[in-house]
Amino acid sequence: MRDHTFSDDFRTQFDLLMRLRRDVRRFRTDPVDEAVLARCLDAFRLAPSVGLSEPWRLIRVTSAPARAAALDNFLAANADALAGYSGDRAQQYGRLKLSGMQDAPVHLAVFCDDATDQGHGLGAATMPEMRRYSVVTAITLFWLALRAEGLGLGWVSILDPDRLTRDLDVPATWRLIGYFCLGWPEETSDTPELERAGWETRRPQLAIETR
Amino acid sequence: MRDHTFSDDFRTQFDLLMRLRRDVRRFRTDPVDEAVLARCLDAFRLAPSVGLSEPWRLIRVTSAPARAAALDNFLAANADALAGYSGDRAQQYGRLKLSGMQDAPVHLAVFCDDATDQGHGLGAATMPEMRRYSVVTAITLFWLALRAEGLGLGWVSILDPDRLTRDLDVPATWRLIGYFCLGWPEETSDTPELERAGWETRRPQLAIETR
Numbered sequence: 001m002r003d004h005t006f007s008d009d010f011r012t013q014f015d016l017l018m019r020l021r022r023d024v025r026r027f028r029t030d031p032v033d034e035a036v037l038a039r040c041l042d043a044f045r046l047a048p049s050v051g052l053s054e055p056w057r058l059i060r061v062t063s064a065p066a067r068a069a070a071l072d073n074f075l076a077a078n079a080d081a082l083a084g085y086s087g088d089r090a091q092q093y094g095r096l097k098l099s100g101m102q103d104a105p106v107h108l109a110v111f112c113d114d115a116t117d118q119g120h121g122l123g124a125a126t127m128p129e130m131r132r133y134s135v136v137t138a139i140t141l142f143w144l145a146l147r148a149e150g151l152g153l154g155w156v157s158i159l160d161p162d163r164l165t166r167d168l169d170v171p172a173t174w175r176l177i178g179y180f181c182l183g184w185p186e187e188t189s190d191t192p193e194l195e196r197a198g199w200e201t202r203r204p205q206l207a208i209e210t211r
Numbered sequence: 212m213r214d215h216t217f218s219d220d221f222r223t224q225f226d227l228l229m230r231l232r233r234d235v236r237r238f239r240t241d242p243v244d245e246a247v248l249a250r251c252l253d254a255f256r257l258a259p260s261v262g263l264s265e266p267w268r269l270i271r272v273t274s275a276p277a278r279a280a281a282l283d284n285f286l287a288a289n290a291d292a293l294a295g296y297s298g299d300r301a302q303q304y305g306r307l308k309l310s311g312m313q314d315a316p317v318h319l320a321v322f323c324d325d326a327t328d329q330g331h332g333l334g335a336a337t338m339p340e341m342r343r344y345s346v347v348t349a350i351t352l353f354w355l356a357l358r359a360e361g362l363g364l365g366w367v368s369i370l371d372p373d374r375l376t377r378d379l380d381v382p383a384t385w386r387l388i389g390y391f392c393l394g395w396p397e398e399t400s401d402t403p404e405l406e407r408a409g410w411e412t413r414r415p416q417l418a419i420e421t422r
Binding site for chain 2: 137140155
């Protein structure tokens with residue numbers, strides 16, 4: 001049992017942390033200190049997980065062949081995505097930088113073990129996707145912990161997940177949640193890169209309906 | 212553009228915030244100040260979302276019939292879940308308190324609009340589940356913001372999501388991500404309730420494989 005009251009100053013800083021957390025695609029190539037990375041990875045163990053199932057599975061992608069397979073996968077999926085747009089939208093899409101895979105010093109592939117026995121299935125009977133959602137909460141904490149150290153994370157989802165699962169030789173019961181580029185960002189901002197590039201704008205407020 | 216370096220003290224406090232964030236099922240019935248709740252809900256707008264799609268959709272469940280429908284839904288799903296266990300495990304499951312729906316002053320049902328045009332599909336072609344994951348990142352930020360105010364959140368996933376979608380009369384393209392109980396926790400802790408109840412223990416460390 002631990003009681004604790006957080007201060008107004010902490011809440012202000014935490015709000016700033018959320019505002020400065022960005023999806024980063026432009027990285028410096030400087031290495032990331034392993035001790036800092038390890039400290040940030042501890043955030044995974046503090047995440048909520050359905051039934052305490054801790055279904056996150058992490059692969060650090062370091063070898064040249066594994067990185068090349070992931071990059072090829074992205075390039076193919078991105079070319080397919082581009083082919084799905086036309087006119088101005090296609091031109092705009094073609095100009096976007098959607099992954100930092102060629103510069104980021106650290107690459108992580110994060111999976112969900114849908115077949116884990118841990119947690120004895122609690123909370124995942126009617127909504128088995130809760131295991132995957134647990135992994136996403138862990139990634140979110142990790143992302144904030146990285147930003148608190150000045151590090152950036154980029155979430156690559158323009159990938160064929162089944163192909164990556166095969167290429168990285170992980171169990172077939174593992175589902176890819178995301179491929180992550182990690183390193184020192186070239187710049188910091190409180191505005192999403194897609195908004196700065198004119199792709200989309202955020203809504204001015206959160207809508208809440210009542211029942 | 213905004214540069215900012217977070218302090219060691221902030222990082223220590225942020226680590227504590229993650230450690231004290233719990234899935235809360237035991238609430239005091241005191242009301243939650245609307246201004247505090249609104250401040251915490253702002254966290255949704257700071258979440259990452261694939262293609263800037265902002266696919267989160269929130270329903271505040273306040274009416275007696277809507278709350279009764281959600282509670283009935285939970286009770287039925289929980290009875291089904293209990294029937295799936297046997298022996299000691301069933302006894303243990305039966306003793307767990309798995310939702311604070313009868314006490315929590317604020318109830319929110321959070322959905323993902325899988326059909327939104329916002330974001331023009333960017334990043335969601337090969338992994339359309341990224342929209343749902345975006346909603347989960349927003350919930351995670353909201354959860355931390357609540358805890359920074361001393362408030363607790365409980366994520367109820369023992370529900371038939373399709374039934375709740377119908378009962379709350381939301382569009383069929385909205386997928387339930389979770390039903391949330393929110394209020395002042397009866398107690399605070401740095402240990403998950405399921406671990407304290409002996410249901411499951413967390414692994415001693417995070418395993419990372421390399422490829």
